[in-house]
Amino acid sequence: MRAIQIDATGGPEVLKLVDIPAPEPKPGQILVRNQAIGLNxxxxYHRSGLYPLKLPSGLGMEGAGVVEAVGEGVTRFSVGDLAAYASGPIGAYAELHAVNAERAVKPPAGIDASVAAGALLKGMTAEFLLRRCYEVKPGDHILVHAAAGGVGSILVQWGKALGAVVIATAGSQDKADRAKALGADHVILYRDADVAAEVRRITNRxxxxxxxxxxxxxxxxxxxxxxxxxxxxxxxxxxSGPPPAIAPARLMQAGSVxxxxxxxxxxxxxxxxxDASAAALFAVIASGQVKIDIGQTFPLSEARKAHExxxxxDTVGASLLIP
Ligand code: NDP
Known part of the structure; x- marks a missing residue:
C-alpha cells in the first residue's frame, strides 16, 4: 500500500511517499481502508520533532473509511462498517491503517467518511474544551484564537450553539470574514491588534x-x-511555538486566574x-448548528504540500488527504 513515512524529523520535505506491506489487524484491532484522512x-509537531516519535514512523492520527478486516476478539465492528478514528497508533497517512476497535467510532447515517475525517479529532477537541474543561454557559464571553482554522471553526459554531458571545481572532481579513460567517460576534485581527485591549473594550473592561x-x-x-x-x-x-514558562505569581497578578x-x-x-464525546459531536452536526467546513483536500502523495x-x-477550516 502507499503511505507517508518519515525517517528523520524536519520540515515538510521529510515526508516521503513509500510503498510498504499492508498492516494486519492485531487482536482488538480493525483494518480500515481510509477514504479520507484528517490533517491536524x-x-x-510529530514531523518536526516538537512531539518526539520513534523513527522511522508513519504520520497522522485521524481517518475514516470502511473496515476491511477485524482482529481477534473484535465485536464493536464488522467488515464493511464505516469507521472513524482520531487517536493512535500514529500512521493514518496511508491507504490502510490498523487501529484499536475500542478507540474507533461508527459515524451515524448522514455522516460520510470525509465529514467524519474532517470532524472527529477537531470536533471532539471542541467538545471537551467547551463542555468539560470549562462549561460554557449562555451569555459567557469566550475568546477563540485562530477561529477560521479546523478546531477554531468548530469552537465558534458550537460556542454560539451554547449561547456564548464569541470573540474570535484571525490572521487575515479573509479569515476574519470567515469567522464572522460562522457566527463570531467580534473578530480581532490579532497580527496587528492589542488583543487584551480589544477584549477589555468589548467586555466593558x-x-x-x-x-x-x-x-x-x-x-x-x-x-x-x-x-x-x-x-x-x-x-x-x-x-506559533510553545508558550513561555511562567511563575505562579503571574496568575495572581492576572486576577487569580x-x-x-x-x-x-x-x-x-x-x-x-x-463514545459520549463523538455522539455529542455527531448530534450537533446533525442539528445543523455545526457545519464541518472542509477548506481544502490534497492527494495523499501531496502530504508535503498540505503541511506547507x-x-x-494558508488553510481554512479542516484539511483532508485523499488516498
Ligand atoms: P488550524 O487549522 O487551526 O491551523 C492552525 C492555525 O493557527 C493557522 O491556520 C493560523 O491561523 C494559526 N496560527 C497562528 N500563528 C501561526 C503560526 N506562526 N504558524 C502557523 N499557524 C499559526 O489547525 P488545527 O485545527 O489542526 O489545530 C488547531 C490548534 O489546536 C493547534 O495548535 C493544535 O495543536 C491544537 N489542538 C490541540 C488539541 C489538544 O488536545 N490539546 C487537539 C487538537 C488540536 P491564522 O492565520 O488565523 O492565525
Missing part, C-alpha cells in the same frame, strides 16, 4: 471567563491579559468517554 496541526489559545507563543501574553478575575486560560496548542494545558486523550480516557499550507497559515 499536531501532525506537524471585565475580560472573558475562558480563553481558548491554540496559538501559543505569539498570543500568550494577550490571552493572559484578556481574562476576567478567576478566569480560565486554556492553552491547548503551539501553532487558572491555567490549564489539556490534551484530548485525557478527556477520552475510556471507550464510554470516547498548514504551517504557512
Amino acid at each position: 496541526f499536531i501532525d506537524t 471585565v475580560g472573558v471567563p475562558v480563553a481558548y489559545d491554540s496559538v501559543g507563543a505569539a498570543t500568550f501574553e494577550g490571552t493572559l491579559g484578556s481574562l476576567a478575575k478567576r478566569g480560565l486560560f486554556v492553552s491547548f496548542g503551539n501553532a 487558572f491555567l490549564t494545558r489539556p490534551t484530548m486523550g485525557d478527556y477520552l480516557l475510556t471507550t464510554d468517554e470516547l 499550507a498548514m504551517e504557512g497559515r
Whole structure:
C-alpha cells in the first residue's frame, strides 16, 4: 500500500511517499481502508520533532473509511462498517491503517467518511474544551484564537450553539470574514491588534471567563491579559511555538486566574468517554448548528504540500488527504 513515512524529523520535505506491506489487524484491532484522512496541526509537531516519535514512523492520527478486516476478539465492528478514528497508533497517512476497535467510532447515517475525517479529532477537541474543561454557559464571553482554522471553526459554531458571545481572532481579513460567517460576534485581527485591549473594550473592561489559545507563543501574553478575575486560560496548542514558562505569581497578578494545558486523550480516557464525546459531536452536526467546513483536500502523495499550507497559515477550516 502507499503511505507517508518519515525517517528523520524536519520540515515538510521529510515526508516521503513509500510503498510498504499492508498492516494486519492485531487482536482488538480493525483494518480500515481510509477514504479520507484528517490533517491536524499536531501532525506537524510529530514531523518536526516538537512531539518526539520513534523513527522511522508513519504520520497522522485521524481517518475514516470502511473496515476491511477485524482482529481477534473484535465485536464493536464488522467488515464493511464505516469507521472513524482520531487517536493512535500514529500512521493514518496511508491507504490502510490498523487501529484499536475500542478507540474507533461508527459515524451515524448522514455522516460520510470525509465529514467524519474532517470532524472527529477537531470536533471532539471542541467538545471537551467547551463542555468539560470549562462549561460554557449562555451569555459567557469566550475568546477563540485562530477561529477560521479546523478546531477554531468548530469552537465558534458550537460556542454560539451554547449561547456564548464569541470573540474570535484571525490572521487575515479573509479569515476574519470567515469567522464572522460562522457566527463570531467580534473578530480581532490579532497580527496587528492589542488583543487584551480589544477584549477589555468589548467586555466593558471585565475580560472573558475562558480563553481558548491554540496559538501559543505569539498570543500568550494577550490571552493572559484578556481574562476576567478567576478566569480560565486554556492553552491547548503551539501553532506559533510553545508558550513561555511562567511563575505562579503571574496568575495572581492576572486576577487569580487558572491555567490549564489539556490534551484530548485525557478527556477520552475510556471507550464510554470516547463514545459520549463523538455522539455529542455527531448530534450537533446533525442539528445543523455545526457545519464541518472542509477548506481544502490534497492527494495523499501531496502530504508535503498540505503541511506547507498548514504551517504557512494558508488553510481554512479542516484539511483532508485523499488516498
Ligand atoms: P488550524 O487549522 O487551526 O491551523 C492552525 C492555525 O493557527 C493557522 O491556520 C493560523 O491561523 C494559526 N496560527 C497562528 N500563528 C501561526 C503560526 N506562526 N504558524 C502557523 N499557524 C499559526 O489547525 P488545527 O485545527 O489542526 O489545530 C488547531 C490548534 O489546536 C493547534 O495548535 C493544535 O495543536 C491544537 N489542538 C490541540 C488539541 C489538544 O488536545 N490539546 C487537539 C487538537 C488540536 P491564522 O492565520 O488565523 O492565525
